[in-house]
Amino acid sequence: MGDGSLVEMTRSEIKADLEAGTQLAAKKAKLPELAQSELDHLLDIYASAARFTAVDIGDEVILSNDGTGTKHIGNRVQDLQSYEALLGVDIVELWQIDYAYKAIKTNVAHEGQTMKIAQNLLTNPVQYGAMPDLGRYSKPDGPIPNWSELLPMGKIDEARQAQEEACEMLVEDIDFVADAMVAAGTDGIDFDTTGAAGDADFLAGLTACRRLRDKYPWLGIEIGMAAEFVLGMHGRLEFDGERLAGMWPKDQLRMVQQAGASIYGPAVNINTGKSTAWNIARAITFIKPAMEIAEIPVHVNVGMGVGAVPTCVYPPADATSRASKAFVEILKIDGY
Amino acid sequence: MEGAHAQASGMGGMRAAGDLVARMQMTRRMRLKEAKRYVADKLGCTPRDLSDPIAMEQIRLEKGLGTLAFTSSVHPDEPGMMEAKFNIGKTLDIPINCVGRFKERARL
Numbered sequence: 001m002g003d004g005s006l007v008e009m010t011r012s013e014i015k016a017d018l019e020a021g022t023q024l025a026a027k028k029a030k031l032p033e034l035a036q037s038e039l040d041h042l043l044d045i046y047a048s049a050a051r052f053t054a055v056d057i058g059d060e061v062i063l064s065n066d067g068t069g070t071k072h073i074g075n076r077v078q079d080l081q082s083y084e085a086l087l088g089v090d091i092v093e094l095w096q097i098d099y100a101y102k103a104i105k106t107n108v109a110h111e112g113q114t115m116k117i118a119q120n121l122l123t124n125p126v127q128y129g130a131m132p133d134l135g136r137y138s139k140p141d142g143p144i145p146n147w148s149e150l151l152p153m154g155k156i157d158e159a160r161q162a163q164e165e166a167c168e169m170l171v172e173d174i175d176f177v178a179d180a181m182v183a184a185g186t187d188g189i190d191f192d193t194t195g196a197a198g199d200a201d202f203l204a205g206l207t208a209c210r211r212l213r214d215k216y217p218w219l220g221i222e223i224g225m226a227a228e229f230v231l232g233m234h235g236r237l238e239f240d241g242e243r244l245a246g247m248w249p250k251d252q253l254r255m256v257q258q259a260g261a262s263i264y265g266p267a268v269n270i271n272t273g274k275s276t277a278w279n280i281a282r283a284i285t286f287i288k289p290a291m292e293i294a295e296i297p298v299h300v301n302v303g304m305g306v307g308a309v310p311t312c313v314y315p316p317a318d319a320t321s322r323a324s325k326a327f328v329e330i331l332k333i334d335g336y
Numbered sequence: 337m338e339g340a341h342a343q344a345s346g347m348g349g350m351r352a353a354g355d356l357v358a359r360m361q362m363t364r365r366m367r368l369k370e371a372k373r374y375v376a377d378k379l380g381c382t383p384r385d386l387s388d389p390i391a392m393e394q395i396r397l398e399k400g401l402g403t404l405a406f407t408s409s410v411h412p413d414e415p416g417m418m419e420a421k422f423n424i425g426k427t428l429d430i431p432i433n434c435v436g437r438f439k440e441r442a443r444l
Binding site: 052053054055057058059060061062063064065083084085087088089090091116119120121122123124125127182183185186187188218219220222262263294295296297302303304309314315317320321324325328332333334335336 | 365
């Protein structure tokens with residue numbers, strides 16, 4: 001199940017859940033349902049009694065592994081080393097526990113020094129990651145009037161103005177942190193859970209990405225999303241003349257590509273009350289149109305509450321490996 | 337969870353050639369198939385070899401692309417982390433930020 005609990009289901013029940021998952025996503029986002037061959041393939045993966053499953057030899061993909069480490073193995077650099085050596089991930093990410101660019105700005109020299117040490121001790125690409133997290137700029141955490149308080153009072157123009165000001169501050173902070181990490185030797189910058197605070201949050205990520213791409217043509221820039229749908233907290237914000245509110249993965253990807261990112265990370269959140277079969281069919285239906293137009297690598301978010309991996313601290317390996325195989329074999333993703 | 341993903345469908349990082357393919361995705365925005373083909377051509381192997389740890393250990397040793405520390409301990413004369421990244425940048429014909437900065441700061 002989406003909450004990680006183990007249930008027994010018949011093949012017919014799994015088939016019904018797959019069909020219900022794709023039908024719901026198709027209706028919600030006005031997309032085609034998955035083809036019968038794709039549903040059959042998913043059924044084979046999810047109806048198997050095997051404890052673990054995997055892709056065929058030669059079909060392996062890249063693990064960018066945002067939020068690398070467990071924070072209880074030595075220091076942070078040792079954490080990255082253990083993931084490089086013991087787990088064999090392909091990209092590791094240095095991050096701090098207060099996972100937002102605004103918080104890192106005040107601590108950037110220390111973070112840069114840690115990046116420099118990591119670069120000396122690892123062969124893998126090491127990127128730096130954090131959330132844009134626009135909400136931090138609103139009162140009481142930040143200086144900007146809180147749009148979540150203004151909106152219920154009907155102060156729509158003031159709420160929009162507040163988000164625009166916060167967006168500008170966030171772009172400057174991402175730029176400031178990224179410059180420091182580039183000076184420290186980073187291979188890339190990750191904007192994790194972009195759009196968490198809605199369209200202004202997404203706009204900040206896209207704007208910062210374009211600015212960084214202009215400065216650093218070689219830099220790895222990953223934009224991972226917070227959800228399958230961009231909330232219109234502002235409602236009128238545009239990037240390259242296109243309204244961001246209401247975008248599903250295909251349009252999110254178009255914007256991310258135009259902004260110059262290296263990697264796009266779609267996220268589809270889990271419904272904890274439904275089976276993993278229902279959740280995978282829903283997630284793949286949402287993401288499939290993006291894969292059809294992708295010109296850059298797509299690393300789907302597949303873990304702990306997104307991408308049909310259950311919302312729990314220790315996601316069961318059977319659910320995780322099934323999601324892994326399903327995304328690779330049906331969507332031909334480039335990584336996760 | 338990362339362990340399950342790594343076993344189910346991961347390229348294996350620097351146990352094989354996942355780090356090299358990842359660098360092409362990051363630096364040149366190449367999709368997976370193109371990135372695997374590019375790296376395989378540069379290494380003189382097939383894309384399928386890239387996730388084979390036995391094939392890749394030999395290739396990495398030959399080209400000085402770095403192997404895991406516990407493997408390196410039996411080959412003390414092979415390149416370490418930063419040294420391997422010098423060779424990776426040259427082999428793949430891509431800039432590696434920390435290598436460029438190392439050269440600049442060491443006045444090389």
